[in-house]
Amino acid sequence: MNTAATTTGYLDSLLQGRPPASPLTWLNELRANAVDRVGALTVPTTRDEDWRFTDISPLTKLSFQPVQDVAPVAPAMVAQWAIAEAAARLVFIDGTYAPEHSFNHTGFVVENLAAGVTRHGAAVQAHLGRHAEFERNAFAALNTAFLHDGALILVPRDMALAAPVHLLFIATRKLAASYPRCLVIAESGSAVTVVEDFLALENEAYFTNAVTEMALDGNAAVHHVRVQRDGAEAFHFANCAVSLAHASRYHSVSVALGARISRHNLGVRLAAEGAECSIDGLALIGGQQLADTHTLIDHALPQGKSRQLHKCIVDGAARAVFNGNIMVRAGAQRTDSSQSSRNLLLSAKARIDTKPQLEIFADDVKCAHGATVGQLDVDEVFYLKSRGLSDTAARNLLTYAFGAEVIERIPVASLRNRLEQAVLAQTQAAAPAAERPS
Amino acid sequence: MIHQDSKTLLAVRDLHATVNGIEILKGMDLTVKSGEVHAIMGPNGSGKSTFAKVLAGHPAYEVSGGEVVFEGNNLLDLKPEARARAGVFLGFQYPIEIPGVANSQFLRLAYNTVQAGRGKDELDPLEFDDFVREKMKLLEMNPDFLDRSVNEGFSGGEKKRNEILQMALLEPKLAILDETDSGLDIDALRIVANGVNQLANKDNAIVLVTHYQRLLNYIVPDYVHVMDAGRIVKTGGKELALELEARGYDWVGAEVKANARVNA
Numbered sequence: 001m002n003t004a005a006t007t008t009g010y011l012d013s014l015l016q017g018r019p020p021a022s023p024l025t026w027l028n029e030l031r032a033n034a035v036d037r038v039g040a041l042t043v044p045t046t047r048d049e050d051w052r053f054t055d056i057s058p059l060t061k062l063s064f065q066p067v068q069d070v071a072p073v074a075p076a077m078v079a080q081w082a083i084a085e086a087a088a089r090l091v092f093i094d095g096t097y098a099p100e101h102s103f104n105h106t107g108f109v110v111e112n113l114a115a116g117v118t119r120h121g122a123a124v125q126a127h128l129g130r131h132a133e134f135e136r137n138a139f140a141a142l143n144t145a146f147l148h149d150g151a152l153i154l155v156p157r158d159m160a161l162a163a164p165v166h167l168l169f170i171a172t173r174k175l176a177a178s179y180p181r182c183l184v185i186a187e188s189g190s191a192v193t194v195v196e197d198f199l200a201l202e203n204e205a206y207f208t209n210a211v212t213e214m215a216l217d218g219n220a221a222v223h224h225v226r227v228q229r230d231g232a233e234a235f236h237f238a239n240c241a242v243s244l245a246h247a248s249r250y251h252s253v254s255v256a257l258g259a260r261i262s263r264h265n266l267g268v269r270l271a272a273e274g275a276e277c278s279i280d281g282l283a284l285i286g287g288q289q290l291a292d293t294h295t296l297i298d299h300a301l302p303q304g305k306s307r308q309l310h311k312c313i314v315d316g317a318a319r320a321v322f323n324g325n326i327m328v329r330a331g332a333q334r335t336d337s338s339q340s341s342r343n344l345l346l347s348a349k350a351r352i353d354t355k356p357q358l359e360i361f362a363d364d365v366k367c368a369h370g371a372t373v374g375q376l377d378v379d380e381v382f383y384l385k386s387r388g389l390s391d392t393a394a395r396n397l398l399t400y401a402f403g404a405e406v407i408e409r410i411p412v413a414s415l416r417n418r419l420e421q422a423v424l425a426q427t428q429a430a431a432p433a434a435e436r437p438s
Numbered sequence: 439m440i441h442q443d444s445k446t447l448l449a450v451r452d453l454h455a456t457v458n459g460i461e462i463l464k465g466m467d468l469t470v471k472s473g474e475v476h477a478i479m480g481p482n483g484s485g486k487s488t489f490a491k492v493l494a495g496h497p498a499y500e501v502s503g504g505e506v507v508f509e510g511n512n513l514l515d516l517k518p519e520a521r522a523r524a525g526v527f528l529g530f531q532y533p534i535e536i537p538g539v540a541n542s543q544f545l546r547l548a549y550n551t552v553q554a555g556r557g558k559d560e561l562d563p564l565e566f567d568d569f570v571r572e573k574m575k576l577l578e579m580n581p582d583f584l585d586r587s588v589n590e591g592f593s594g595g596e597k598k599r600n601e602i603l604q605m606a607l608l609e610p611k612l613a614i615l616d617e618t619d620s621g622l623d624i625d626a627l628r629i630v631a632n633g634v635n636q637l638a639n640k641d642n643a644i645v646l647v648t649h650y651q652r653l654l655n656y657i658v659p660d661y662v663h664v665m666d667a668g669r670i671v672k673t674g675g676k677e678l679a680l681e682l683e684a685r686g687y688d689w690v691g692a693e694v695k696a697n698a699r700v701n702a
Binding site for chain 1 (some may be wrong): 495518519520521530533544548552608
């Protein structure tokens with residue numbers, strides 16, 4: 001068992017290899033505050049309510065450092081992950097910006113944060129570190145302590161772009177730590193689609209600790225796609241904080257396929273009237289994987305609308321955790337919120353812990369939520385078998401369909417098709433019918 | 439149509455079946471020959487739908503006695519998928535919705551699986567697209583239904599048309615249509631019935647399970663059977679359906695009881 005002393009020591013050990021001081025005083029102060037918090041916080045254990053079902057002690061048995069000498073990746077390797085429709089792409093290799101693989105045809109700012117932070121100081125300073133709080137969050141604090149590079153996207157007023165911006169994070173090195181930081185500022189009336197894509201060239205144990213902040217001004221619309229297809233030995237921690245101004249719309253689809261242990265915190269604050277969000281998620285895992293998703297939709301002001309569909313498909317001895325908190329504050333009248341957690345267990349050893357959590361302090365609201373955990377429906381399987389499909393083919397198709405309902409919501413056709421193929425391949429490879437619970 | 443030289447497709451003898459330990463079918467007998475159209479009628483709870491599901495092999499129903507011979511083979515030995523490949527088709531009363539699977543994908547998978555099982559050629563997506571669009575004309579279906587998820591958001595009539603489309607693709611020897619008329623308006627009923635009539639030929643047979651006579655104005659049966667308490671208690675021609683429509687089901691039950699007393 002980890003004692004507080006050793007876990008404190010562990011976080012300190014991770015602080016080695018921080019970036020050099022920035023010429024920007026405010027940035028240095030932000031990092032220094034975060035370093036202080038890291039010093040005061042401990043590695044979460046299952047005794048923490050927020051981490052009850054997620055044992056991350058395997059992380060603490062390994063030592064991770066940022067990579068100083070990043071090895072180049074062949075263009076052909078990057079090309080295989082390219083999104084054909086992308087208007088811009090930023091590639092990061094083990095956390096380091098790779099300009100040779102990056103481009104920007106959007107006409108607005110899509111650049112690496114290390115460069116952008118000096119060029120667009122005032123805009124960045126107004127938002128960076130203001131949305132993702134790290135007071136009680138060791139991983140957000142660590143990311144902020146290492147705050148150096150990542151993506152900066154500034155979408156000017158009334159600029160609407162349908163083609164996606166692709167942020168591609170490639171891991172190549174065993175025991176590498178990377179701390180990507182992304183900031184998306186969508187000015188009033190603008191629209192953009194951002195794809196964050198995490199993957200690995202090798203199945204090594206590495207540590208990705210990402211923080212993304214998004215600020216949507218009035219009437220702005222952001223589609224946010226997050227694909228976590230890390231290597232099977234990876235540790236992936238991510239915090240995403242989104243702030244919505246008047247009548248802005250945020251739509252997110254998160255897909256978790258990879259990593260040994262992953263934890264995704266997504267917080268959306270409806271900070272003005274008439275804001276809307278939909279946050280959908282799919283975790284498709286097997287073997288010894290653990291995928292944990294914690295979401296918070298914070299209705300702070302009236303007339304907000306939120307929709308959430310979260311699905312987990314769990315095979316082998318894997319474990320999925322979902323905690324979906326919906327907060328409706330006292331002033332947030334006429335909030336319209338619905339949440340659905342749907343879970344599919346494919347093996348007797350698989351496990352799902354789902355916890356919808358509604359906290360409602362307003363009296364004129366519409367809030368619906370539901371959670372199901374189950375196996376495939378007998379009547380659905382029979383329907384397909386009555387059309388000639390074998391038991392295995394019927395189950396595979398239904399499992400695929402269960403996941404595809406979330407994938408279908410991704411607004412980028414080529415990515416959607418590729419993920420559908422990935423889900424198809426993964427569901428075809430699932431355990432044979434004989435090993436399934438009846 | 440009744441033919442002198444037609445062969446027996448289905449022979450059900452003294453079939454008993456239970457669900458959750460409760461006996462629903464209590465000695466069902468039925469012989470269906472190729473080319474024939476049979477209607478099985480009866481009040482709610484008489485076992486009509488159970489009979490349909492037992493023939494298709496639904497796992498919730500356990501056969502506790504009797505036999506079902508399909509083209510000379512024991513149908514009850516076959517898994518549901520093997521029955522489908524052998525030529526048994528169940529048109530569902532409540533077709534299942536499968537969000538996330540395109541109807542075209544599902545139809546092609548079913549078609550190719552059954553074709554392969556019969557040792558016939560499979561079709562690639564382009565070939566299948568031409569093939570299925572032709573079949574859809576039979577049911578006056580909009581090709582848009584190919585791109586939608588299976589039955590998801592379909593109206594009652596659209597779901598039933600999609601069932602008959604599957605029948606058209608899979609070309610069963612024995613089609614059991616469970617309450618295919620329920621939930622249909624008169625136009626949809628006419629279209630569905632017209633589709634079924636065009637699929638009927640001298641080599642296949644159709645068993646219509648229905649509560650109402652209305653469907654039988656469009657698909658004219660050779661035999662009408664009345665089920666009560668898990669077995670067939672009366673068989674007649676198409677005129678029996680009209681009599682049932684006019685008089686209800688109670689008199690059949692009363693007649694059965696009276697006969698039982700006479701025979702006792």
